[in-house]
Amino acid sequence: MSDKTVIFKSGLGRTFDVRVIxxxxxxxxxxxxxxxxxxxxxxxxxxxxxxxLAEKWLRFSDIVLFAYEQNDPCGFALGCYIxxxxxxxxxxxxxxxxxxxxxxxxxxxxxxRNFFLHIASTGKRNSNKITDPFYIVxxxxxxxxxxxxxxxxxxxxxxxxxMPTDKEKEVVGRAINVYSPKSNFDWDNFVDVGCDLTHAGLxxxxxxxxxxxxKKINEFFESxxxxxxxxxxxxxxxxxxxxxxxxxKRV
Numbered sequence: 001m002s003d004k005t006v007i008f009k010s011g012l013g014r015t016f017d018v019r020v021i022x023x024x025x026x027x028x029x030x031x032x033x034x035x036x037x038x039x040x041x042x043x044x045x046x047x048x049x050x051x052x053l054a055e056k057w058l059r060f061s062d063i064v065l066f067a068y069e070q071n072d073p074c075g076f077a078l079g080c081y082i083x084x085x086x087x088x089x090x091x092x093x094x095x096x097x098x099x100x101x102x103x104x105x106x107x108x109x110x111x112x113r114n115f116f117l118h119i120a121s122t123g124k125r126n127s128n129k130i131t132d133p134f135y136i137v138x139x140x141x142x143x144x145x146x147x148x149x150x151x152x153x154x155x156x157x158x159x160x161x162x163m164p165t166d167k168e169k170e171v172v173g174r175a176i177n178v179y180s181p182k183s184n185f186d187w188d189n190f191v192d193v194g195c196d197l198t199h200a201g202l203x204x205x206x207x208x209x210x211x212x213x214x215k216k217i218n219e220f221f222e223s224x225x226x227x228x229x230x231x232x233x234x235x236x237x238x239x240x241x242x243x244x245x246x247x248x249k250r251v
Contacts, residue, residue, distance in 0.1 A: 048201035147212035
């Protein structure tokens, strides 16, 4: 089964080759093991040893993207097709030299656009529903990643909105049931309480937190997740994607 490669050129003159691995669940055990190994290697380089989380991320994924700069692995993103209206993003990681280059946004944008093509080609939606919006869901303790995604997609939870819609609650509940049914989920704040405590290496040190340029987002993350106290909390974030977003390349 051959993979394809797409090219991402950052605004700063950097070029990344992105390997697209689809139909991940049908790959051979040997191929899946190599993907896990590659995920672990990039995560260790960028953050910390993910341990068995790498296997869990892949277990739920339908598509994996690996980014390379001059053949050097520098990032990845995974996508899971929960249903015809939910794209779950188990993990997006980029190494330090590839950060603030638009790579993470490109990887997730590719997954979002590919998901629309997937649901259109599989016939899972009736023709009269093909233009209906769908939702992304991801877990994160990372204010910088949240900030970058929020520039393209309206997200919840949000420092500017207190109450989720019924659809947002439904979407997050379905994602939790698939990925982490034993979560200690705080429905008032959309926080998975203590979910990173079993992976202590993934907790940000006080001086390692990737703060963003938006003070309100930073304060929101600290007040709800208590990042500086290493509570191991994550937001479970969702955002609605419309056909107009795709047509006008907002994502």
